[in-house]
Amino acid sequence: MRAGRHARLAHHSPSRLANLPLTHGRARRGRTGGALVAASVVTATERPAVELPSRRNVWAVSITSLLTDASTETLTGLLPFYLTQALGAPPSAVGLIEGVGETTASLVKLASGWVSDRWRRRKPLAVFGYGLSTAAKATLLVARSWPLVLASRFLERGGKGVRTAPRDALLADSLSAGSRGLGFGLHRAADTFGAVIGLTAALVVTLAAGAATRMSIGAFRVAVVVSLIPAAAAVLVLALVAREIRPAPTAGEGQSGPLVPRRPRFRWFLAAVVVFTLGNSTDAFLLLRAQTVGMTIPASLGVLILLNVVHAALAAPAGRLSDRVGRRSVLIAAWGIYAAVYLAMALARKPWQVWAILAVYGAYYAANEGVAKAFVGDLVPGPERGRAYGAYHAAIGIAALPASVVAGYLWQALGPGAPFLLGAGLAALATIVLWGLPSGASDPITAAPAAG
Template sequence: MPDPAGTAAPDTSLKNVKALGIVSLLTDASSEAIYPILPLFLSSVLGTPVAVIGIIESIAEATASLMKVFSGWLSDRVGRRRPLILLGYGLSNLMKPILAIAGSWPAVLALRFADRFGKGIRTAPRDALIADSAAPEVRGKAFGLHRALDTLGAAIGPLIAWATLSLVHGEAGFRTVFLISAIPGTAAIVVLALAVRERRPHAPATGTRPPLGFRHLGMPFGVFTAISAVFALGNSSDAMLILRAKDLGAATALVPLMYFIFNLVGSAIAAPAGNLSDRIGRRRVLTIGFALYGVVYAGFALASHTWAPWLLFAAYGVPYALTEGMARAFVVDLVGPECRATAIGSYTFVLGLAALPSSAVAGILWDTVGHSAPFTLSAVLMLVAAFALGLAGRFLKPLDACLAR
C-alpha cells in the first residue's frame, strides 16, 4: 500500500505545491494582519523609539535565518521535510495571538523571536519540498505559484487589519487584530496536517547526506550568496517603509491598505515571474528585480508628498515578486538535489547575518541623520548587487551534485 507521506517522483501537476501555497496563504493572512500595524503599535501604544523597533526587527529576522541553516541541514540529513514544516508553522501560529496581552517592547521582542524561530524551522524544508514536488522544467512555475498564493494571503492580512481598526479604535483595535490572527493561523495548521504530503525523489543514502557547512555547496552557490548578502544589507525591514509612509502623512488606519496594494501587486506578478524565469533564466529575472528594488527605495528616499507612499508600495510589489521565490529556486538550481534544504537554509542564514545590522542601521540613520537616509543607503547597495549579478553569469553554472567534504 502506498505511503501517504511517501517518495513519489516530482510531477507537473503541482498538487503538493498548491497545498503548501494554501498553507502559506492562510499563515500570511494571519501574519500580515499584524505586521503592518506592529511598528505603529510599538511606537504609538508602547512608546518604543524607532531605533529599538529596528533592532527588534533585526533580531527577529536574524533568528529566523539562523534557524534555517540548521533546519535545512537536518531535513536533508534525516530525509524528511514535513515534520519540521508542521513544527515551524505550529509554533509561529501559536505565538502571534499572544501579542494581544503584550504590555512592553521586550514582550513583543520575545514573541517576535518565537514567531521567527518557527519560521526558521519551516522555511528551508518547505522550499525544498516545493523543489522535490516539481519537475525541473516547471520549477520556476512551482516557486512562482507558491509565492503568488503566499502573497495573496499577505494581501488579505492588511485588509483584516484595516477593517478591524476602522471598527475598533485606539489600543483596543491593535489588540483585537492580534486575537483575530489566530483564525487563519489555525486553519493553516489543519490544511498542512491533512493535505501536504512528503515527496523525496532524491532521498540519499546515509553516507552521502551532506555535512553542516558551506564548502560542499560549491562556488556557484557561494558567488550568488555573496551577491545576495550585499543586497540584503540594503533590504531593511518593511517596518521602515511603514514608518516612512506614516512620516509622509499617511493615516494609521490607511497604512494596512498600502500594504494590501503592495501584496496584491506581488501576488499578481509572482506566478508570471516564475514562468518567465523558466524561459529566460532566473539570473536575468533576479538582476532586474534587484535593480527595481533600488529604484523603489530611491523613491522612498526622495518622496515628499502624502500620495507618494501609495505609488511606491504598489511599485514595491514588482521587485518583490521577481526576487522572493526566484532566489530560492535559483539556489536549488545551483546545487545537487541531495543538499537542497541545506543550501536554502545556508543561503537564508547568510542573508540573516546581513539583516542583523541592516534594520538596526536603518533605524539609527532615521533617528540621527534623517528620515530619507536609510533608503538612500539601501538603494545604493541594491543597485550594486544588481550590477554584480548581471556580470557574474560565468561563475553561476549549476552543479549536478554536492561536493564531497
C-alpha cells in the same frame, strides 16, 4: 494585492498546474517472491504515470502559506504603530525587534535545513514550525512592553525558521527545473494573496476600534485574536494534505556535507544576496516613512494592500518568465527596481508619491522572492536542498539584523531619508555582483531528477 493574485491563481488553476513537469516516485517494498507490493514513501528518484502527490504538495504548501500570511500580515501592518504609539518604543527599537526576529529565523533555517537533509524528511519539521509560530503569536495578547514584543517575535520567527527551509525543499523536490519558476511563483502568489487578506483584516480592525490616527492596546489585541484563526487552519492544512517526498541519497556530499553546500555558483549567489540584504531593512520603515509625509494608519495599510495586489498579480508571470529567460536576468531586473524604489522613497514628499512608489515596489517582490528560491533549487541537487535553502535564508537573516538596526539609527541621526539612500546604494552594488555570477554548468546537478 491579493485580489490580483487571486485572479492569477485562477488563471493557473488545477488544469494549468496539471501540465507542470513534476518529479517524484514511489519507493516500493514487498515480500520476497510474493505478489504484494506496498507503496511506502514518495521519493525524488522516479517519475510514475500519476503525478498527483507532487501537484498536491504545490497546492498544500501554497494554501498553507496563504493562511499563514493572512495571519501574519494582520499583525505586521499594525506592529510598528503599536510599538511606537501604544507602547512608546523608539524607531531604533522597531529596527532591533524586526532585525532580531529575522536573524533568529534565518539562523534556525540553517539548522532545520541541515536536519531535513540528514533525516530525509521535510514535512514534520515544516508542520512543527507552523505550530510554534501560531503559539508564539498568542503571547502578543499579554505583551505590554516592547521587550516582551521582542521575546514574542523571537519565538514566532523561530517557528518560521524551523519550517521555511524544509518547506521550500519539499516544494523544489516536487517540481522539475522547467516548471520550478512557475511553481514558486504560484506559491508566492498565494502567500501574497494571504497578505492582502491580512492587511484588509487589520484595516477593518483599525477602523472598527477607532484607531485610525493612533493605535491602542485594545485594538491590537483584537487583531491578535483574529490572526490566530487562519494560523491554526494553516497547520491543519499542511499536516493533513501535504505528502512527504524523500530525496534519494547521491554520491558525494549528500546528506553528510557541510552546512553550506560546496557549489561555487551557489556561494557566489549567496555573496550577492548578503550585499543586497545589508541595505534591505525591514518594511516597517516604509510604514513609518509614509506617516512622515502625512499618511494615516488606514492609508498606510491601504498602500500595503496595493503593494501586495501588484505582487500577487505579477508573481506567477515573473516566475514563468524566469523559466524562459533565466533566473539571473529576472533577479537583476528586480534588484534594479528595488534600488530605484528606495531612492524614490528617500526623496518622497507627498502621499500620492508613496502610493506610486510602493505599487512599483510590488513588482520588485514579484520578480525577486519566488525567482530567488527557484534559483537556489537550480544551483543545488535535491539531497542538498534543505541545507541550501537554510544557508540562503541564514545569509539573509545574518545581514538583516545590521540592516534594520543601522536603518533605525540612521533615521534618528540623519533623518527619514537616510536608510533608503543606503538601501539604494547597496542594491546597486549587489546587482553588479550578481551580474558577475559565472555562467555555465559549474555546479552540475547529478542524480537529481527534480532539477531536470
